Amino acid sequence: xxxxxxxxxxxxxxxxxxxxxxxxxxxxxxxxxxxxxxxxxxxxxxxxxxxxxxxxxxxxxxxxxxxxxxxxxxxxxxxxxxxxxxxxxxxxxxxxxxxxxxxxxxxxxxxxxxxxxxxxxxxxxxxxxxxxxxxxxxxxxxxxxxxxxxxxxxxxxxxxxxxxxxxxxxxxxxxxxxxxxxxxxxxxxxxxxxxxxxxxxxxxxxxxxxxxxxxxxxxxxxxxxxxxxxxxxxxxxxxxxxxxxxxxxxxxxxxxxxxxxxxxxxxxxxxxxxxxxxxxxxxxxxxxxxxxxxxxxxxxxxxxxxxxxxxxxxxxxxxxxxxxxxxxxxxxxxxxxxxxxxxxxxxxxxxxxxxxxxxxxxxxxxxxxxxxxxxxxxxxxxxxxxxxxxxxxxxxxxxxxxxxxxxxxxxxxxxxxxxxxxxxxxxxxxxxxxxxxxxxxxxxxxxxxxxxxxxxxxxxxxxxxxxxxxxxxxxxxxxxxxxxxxxxxxxxxxxxxxxxxxxxxxxxxxxxxxxxxxxxxxxxxxxxxxxxxxxxxxxxxxxxxxxxxxxxxxxxxxxxxxxxxxxxxxxxxxxxxxxxxxxxxxxxxxxxxxxxxxxxxxxxxxxxxxxxxxxxxxxxxxxxxxxxxxxxxxxxxxxxxxxxxxxxxxxxxxxxxxxxxxxxxxxxxxxxxxxxxxxxxxxxxxxxxxxxxxxxxxxxxxxxxxxxxxxxxxxxxxxxxxxxxxxxxxxxxxxxxxxxxxxxxxxxxxxxxxxxxxxxxxxxxxxxxxxxxxxxxxxxxxxxxxxxxxxxxxxxxxxxxxxxxxxxxxxx
Amino acid sequence: xxxxxxxxxxxxxxxxxxxxxxxxxxxxxxxxxxxxxxxxxxxxxxxxxxxxxxxxxxxxxxxxxxxxxxxxxxxxxxxxxxxxxxxxxxxxxxxxxxxxxxxxxxxxxxxxxxxx
Numbered sequence: 017x018x019x020x021x022x023x024x025x026x027x028x029x030x031x032x033x034x035x036x037x038x039x040x041x042x043x044x045x046x047x048x049x050x051x052x053x054x055x056x057x058x059x060x061x062x063x064x065x066x067x068x069x070x071x072x073x074x075x076x077x078x079x080x081x082x083x084x085x086x087x088x089x090x091x092x093x094x095x096x097x098x099x100x101x102x103x104x105x106x107x108x109x110x111x112x113x114x115x116x117x118x119x120x121x122x123x124x125x126x127x128x129x130x131x132x133x134x135x136x137x138x139x140x141x142x143x144x145x146x147x148x149x150x151x152x153x154x155x156x157x158x159x160x161x162x163x164x165x166x167x168x169x170x171x172x173x174x175x176x177x178x179x180x181x182x183x184x185x186x187x188x189x190x191x192x193x194x195x196x197x198x199x200x201x202x203x204x205x206x207x208x209x210x211x212x213x214x215x216x217x218x219x220x221x222x223x224x225x226x227x228x229x230x231x232x233x234x235x236x237x238x239x240x241x242x243x244x245x246x247x248x249x250x251x252x253x254x255x256x257x258x259x260x261x262x263x264x265x266x267x268x269x270x271x272x273x274x275x276x277x278x279x280x281x282x283x284x285x286x287x288x289x290x291x292x293x294x295x296x297x298x299x300x301x302x303x304x305x306x307x308x309x310x311x312x313x314x315x316x317x318x319x320x321x322x323x324x325x326x327x328x329x330x331x332x333x334x335x336x337x338x339x340x341x342x343x344x345x346x347x348x349x350x351x352x353x354x355x356x357x358x359x360x361x362x363x364x365x366x367x368x369x370x371x372x373x374x375x376x377x378x379x380x381x382x383x384x385x386x387x388x389x390x391x392x393x394x395x396x397x398x399x400x401x402x403x404x405x406x407x408x409x410x411x412x413x414x415x416x417x418x419x420x421x422x423x424x425x426x427x428x429x430x431x432x433x434x435x436x437x438x439x440x441x442x443x444x445x446x447x448x449x450x451x452x453x454x455x456x457x458x459x460x461x462x463x464x465x466x467x468x469x470x471x472x473x474x475x476x477x478x479x480x481x482x483x484x485x486x487x488x489x490x491x492x493x494x495x496x497x498x499x500x501x502x503x504x505x506x507x508x509x510x511x512x513x514x515x516x517x518x519x520x521x522x523x524x525x526x527x528x529x530x531x532x533x534x535x536x537x538x539x540x541x542x543x544x545x546x547x548x549x550x551x552x553x554x555x556x557x558x559x560x561x562x563x564x565x566x567x568x569x570x571x572x573x574x575x576x577x578x579x580x581x582x583x584x585x586x587x588x589x590x591x592x593x594x595x596x597x598x599x600x601x602x603x604x605x606x607x608x609x610x611x612x613x614x615x616x617x618x619x620x621x622x623x624x625x626x627x628x629x630x631x632x633x634x635x636x637x638x639x640x641x642x643x644x645x646x647x648x649x650x651x652x653x654x655x656x657x658x659x660x661x662x663x664x665x666x667x668x669x670x671x672x673x674x675x676x677x678x679x680x681x682x683x684x685x686x687x688x689x690x691x692x693x694x695x696x697x698x699x700x701x702x703x704x705x706x707x708x709x710x711x712x713x714x715x716x717x718x719x720x721x722x723x724x725x726x727x728x729x730x731x732x733x734x735x736x737x738x739x740x741x742x743x744x745x746x747x748x749x750x751x752x753x754x755x756x757x758x759x760x761x762x763x764x765x766x767x768x769x770x771x772x773x774x775x776x777x778x779x780x781x782x783x784x785x786x787x788x789x790x791x792x793x794x795x796x797x798x799x800x801x802x803x804x805x806x807x808x809x810x811x812x813x814x815x816x817x818x819x820x821x822x823x824x825x826x827x828x
Numbered sequence: 829x830x831x832x833x834x835x836x837x838x839x840x841x842x843x844x845x846x847x848x849x850x851x852x853x854x855x856x857x858x859x860x861x862x863x864x865x866x867x868x869x870x871x872x873x874x875x876x877x878x879x880x881x882x883x884x885x886x887x888x889x890x891x892x893x894x895x896x897x898x899x900x901x902x903x904x905x906x907x908x909x910x911x912x913x914x915x916x917x918x919x920x921x922x923x924x925x926x927x928x929x930x931x932x933x934x935x936x937x938x939x940x941x942x943x944x
Contacts, residue, residue, distance in 0.1 A: 018937065018940050018941055019941065021869070021937045021940070022934070022937040022938055022940070022941055025930065025933050025934040025937050026934050026937075026938075028930055028934075029855070029927075029930040029931055029934045032926060032927055032930055033852050033855060033927060036852075036923060036927065037851075037852060044907065046907070046919075046923055047851050047852060047923055047927065048850070048851050048852075049907075050888075050903075050907075050916075050919065050920040050923055051846070051850075051851030051884075051920075051923075051924075052846075052883075052884045052887040052888050052891070052920065052924070053843075053846035053847065053851070053887075054846065054850060054851045055851065056899065056903055057887070057888050057891050057892075057899075057920070058891075059899060060891045060892060060894075060895035060898070060899040060900065061895060061899075062894040062895060063894065063895060063896045063898075064894065193906075734906070735905070736902045736903070736904075736905035736906035737902060737906075786898075786899065786902050787895060787898060787899030787902070788898070789896065789898055791898075
């Protein structure tokens with residue numbers, strides 16, 4: 017019996033410790049995870065936390081004092097410029113380490129190392145796209161420039177100084193949750209971060225979908241459904257601008273008609289992990305002639321996936337060379353969107369297509385040779401080692417051609433045959449040092465400095481807004497944009513012939529730009545930068561509606577204040593509805609509607625076209641229009657297995673405005689010929705069913721329907737760390753571009769007065785720790801459309817005492 | 829009295845070990861007191877359980893109070909899908925208590941074997 021008791025007790029004890037210490041029984045090792053001295057309780061930061069510290073590091077050249085204000089924004093005062101980057105790296109790591117590493121692991125296709133087999137496909141996609149190859153090329157360019165490499169070296173050393181000081185109990189929660197350890201930061205990781213941004217902003221294309229649509233619809237219908245210039249285009253650079261003649265005549269190859277425009281087959285595989293085409297932004301600058309203060313005001317709100325921890329980290333960097341304030345990317349040195357003593361700067365995405373696919377003809381299944389310019393050329397091979405948690409490392413061999421990596425072949429997309437494959441040509445693979453632009457912008461004092469700074473930038477192409485205290489405003493669409501003949505790269509191109517390659521890049525000086533225009537303002541909101549008179553082919557994915565509202569408002573405003581610009585960033589006017597609503601109302605057959613349908617009809621009819629949070633009409637309108645879009649196009653475009661992209665919403669609206677008997681209205685699957693009356697009415701009937709369900713669930717109010725959510729980076733796996741149910745208005749095509757999980761990731765308004773009058777807010781908090789009160793403390797302010805006054809410290813000696821905490825860094 | 833002393837010693841050992849070693853060293857704390865402070869089998873369990881239950885429970889409670897329960901709410905949602913601060917503190921305390929209590933009774937039953 018004694019033996020039995022002992023054995024029983026021992027076994028039970030072993031079993032308990034095993035269960036509580038492993039992930040193979042419960043999803044979490046609860047013993048370790050909840051341990052008070054080792055687990056998550058150690059991440060519960062006191063609400064009276066004390067950040068004061070005095071630290072010494074051998075890597076520092078001089079003294080650095082960091083003043084943390086009540087919102088936990090660090091104001092870094094460094095005696096040496098590179099010391100400022102060291103401390104920025106240290107602070108990024110202190111507050112955002114897990115995010116920095118996770119984002120760069122994601123960029124590099126290394127998520128399987130953390131979460132196991134379920135991420136293999138994602139990782140392969142990243143590797144095959146050449147993300148690591150691109151980052152290595154970027155790093156090579158950074159190394160060529162002493163200023164950049166010394167900044168990035170200092171930054172990396174700062175991140176690692178923090179990582180080295182970290183005890184197991186202090187690891188960010190996500191490491192404890194997922195069960196792994198941080199590795200050392202490297203310069204390559206910073207380069208990978210720039211490529212992750214590039215993928216987000218210049219990684220969207222529709223080459224395969226367009227190739228299929230062209231084959232299915234024929235050229236005439238293709239042009240109707242996928243026009244390159246909307247009727248309602250409000251370009252970045254005003255219509256009627258006169259452009260110089262193109263450098264050279266760009267003509268398609270002689271074989272283009274047979275091999276390109278009339279290719280024989282379609283593409284049957286589906287691309288995964290496409291970036292969100294809503295990634296974009298608003299920005300504008302108004303000149304002193306239009307402002308109350310007589311000084312320019314610059315505004316910018318970049319629209320990105322809304323995440324916790326936030327993509328942005330607010331910081332001020334003061335060095336002997338400059339004093340800059342704004343938001344930075346955890347992962348990169350410098351201020352990315354912000355201002356200094358003399359100028360302010362911001363960005364919106366250019367949306368230009370800088371990514372093409374070429375069809376490769378391999379000699380055989382070995383994929384070592386491909387047919388190009390009448391002979392077999394050898395590929396170079398890059399073997400990607402994909403490490404996988406709890407499984408054997410996977411080796412993925414990627415063939416590189418003259419165009420770039422073969423992203424899709426039969427090893428990745430099993431629908432493909434052994435010989436046929438698609439290589440990716442992407443500006444992101446070019447050798448370039450975009451970090452240099454920010455290092456120079458941070459210290460720029462005038463328009464000339466700004467021009468020099470932006471000349472270093474190639475991708476992702478951006479509209480770069482500028483305003484200075486001396487009274488200048490400017491905007492350049494900057495980047496390397498391929499020189500292409502008309503329609504080149506819209507569709508998959510033959511990879512057997514060098515005549516289909518890009519003919520270089522459009523010279524930077526011919527990029528669309530504006531400087532101190534007579535109108536007194538410049539703006540961009542992801543629309544096509546120029547009208548049809550621009551001499552180069554400029555395909556892309558463009559916004560149509562936000563620019564209309566922005567330009568209309570800016571043109572009519574005078575005596576503008578910073579508060580006016582804040583209200584404009586939060587404007588909920590739905591200019592799309594302005595044109596769409598009359599069509600819906602006019603073509604509804606009222607006598608065919610049930611009581612419910614009539615109710616939704618009248619909600620839309622009496623709507624003021626504001627997508628305000630508590631309005632029900634925007635939900636009804638959106639459901640109705642989406643339903644009409646599907647009714648009209650699904651019969652023509654939905655095909656088994658063949659990926660096709662739906663026409664954009666401006667296409668349908670403009671087509672119906674031009675012609676109420678638009679040829680796609682008819683449902684080709686029915687014997688009768690439907691007209692617009694029938695379609696609009698049926699669309700309302702179908703939408704009403706959905707709306708009735710929503711109404712029962714009390715989700716008809718726009719904000720409840722939209723359910724704006726700031727997800728944790730682990731998405732639905734960590735809803736406890738997310739913020740959902742936010743009561744935000746706005747939406748797609750609206751200046752306040754807040755969608756379900758996407759929207760203004762930083763709102764900033766800077767008035768170039770002395771002293772600078774600046775405001776900002778982002779949906780997150782400075783700390784990445786879900787156990788800190790600084791994790792999500794800006795979100796409510798952001799939801800309300802309110803701002804924080806940004807405290808741009810001129811002098812540490814005078815203003816330092818007003819800060820809550822001080823961290824002193826010194827050399828050893 | 830022995831019970832209380834044993835509980836306090838277990839908790840102190842567990843705390844000291846926890847400063848430098850992983851969480852499962854509460855097992856060592858339990859075994860040491862179970863072995864060297866002989867009590868009835870059930871009392872051995874209970875005293876080690878009580879010691880570490882209170883150690884973990886009270887530490888978690890104090891940490892959570894100074895944190896305004898920000899993290900406890902999130903962890904509670906994450907682990908038990910329920911916004912209950914005290915439940916997650918109770919679970920924490922139970923894990924520490926059970927692990928150390930079982931260890932103490934295991935050690936006590938080993939002592940029984942050897943002593944015969």
